Amino acid sequence: MHNIEILNKLLKDELTATETYQKALDKLREDGELAESESIMPIYEAHKDAVSSLQALINRLGGTPAEDSGARGTWAEIVQGGANILGKKAALMALQKGEKNGAEDYEEALQDTELSSDVRSLIQMKLLPAQQAHISTLDRLLEAAA
Template sequence: MSHIQLINSLLQNELSAVAAYQQALNKFRKQTALGEMDFLMSSFEDHKAAVFSLQGKIKRLGGTAVQDSGAWGTWAKITMAGANLLGKQTALKALREGELTGFEEYEKALQDHELPAEARSLIETKLLPAQQRHMRTLDSLLDAVMA
């Protein structure tokens, strides 16, 4: 897999995350505590920023950034739609699964020794820490919902 394909794959995950958080925000806007809403909005903004950063990296490497989230995004939309019907706890679990998948993809990308240094730096300093932060917060929200 070329660097551009690899980064495009990461970009597709981020596009999926944006779509999933958008659905969660739309669904829970009326029935969510302020702290939860702040978290969902903050994570949504983080993922949008990641999309922008990855698109920039792809362009600087001379590639063309993907425009949609592909099969993974379709799966995320279906999962979130079902989760939203089943309630907040299920939706939060679906978001947590998505964050874990993104985390694992970033970890895998870092194992590619040919990954350009600026892409590696972006993943290590911004994208991976954001995934970890999102997972911790989702764990806290899930604990609160299940209590």
């Protein structure tokens, strides 16, 4: 049960990320920023893949996957809405902050001594490295936007 709670918390993070990236992609395309949208599209796809992986593991453990991002999703909407008004660099910074928060949540989960080996493996081998790669990509985009 404990593993399912942790996985659902991480799943809500990933659902928030997919919602936020979808909004950012829509905004970038609307503004004609096709290069940036092509740069962040793989991150969006990776978050969708993470959602699928987490849902599958929760189901395998006999749990019920969270269906929405909850309060975090609302916060993400507010942050992304503000970033859209302030411009591309602010939007990229908001995405980067979200990625860093996600990485911290994965690292925090790994500190849990009750975490099962399959949950630990998914985080260590797939989810956390993906978050770290996303942060690097956003670092490069932010440098280019400066």
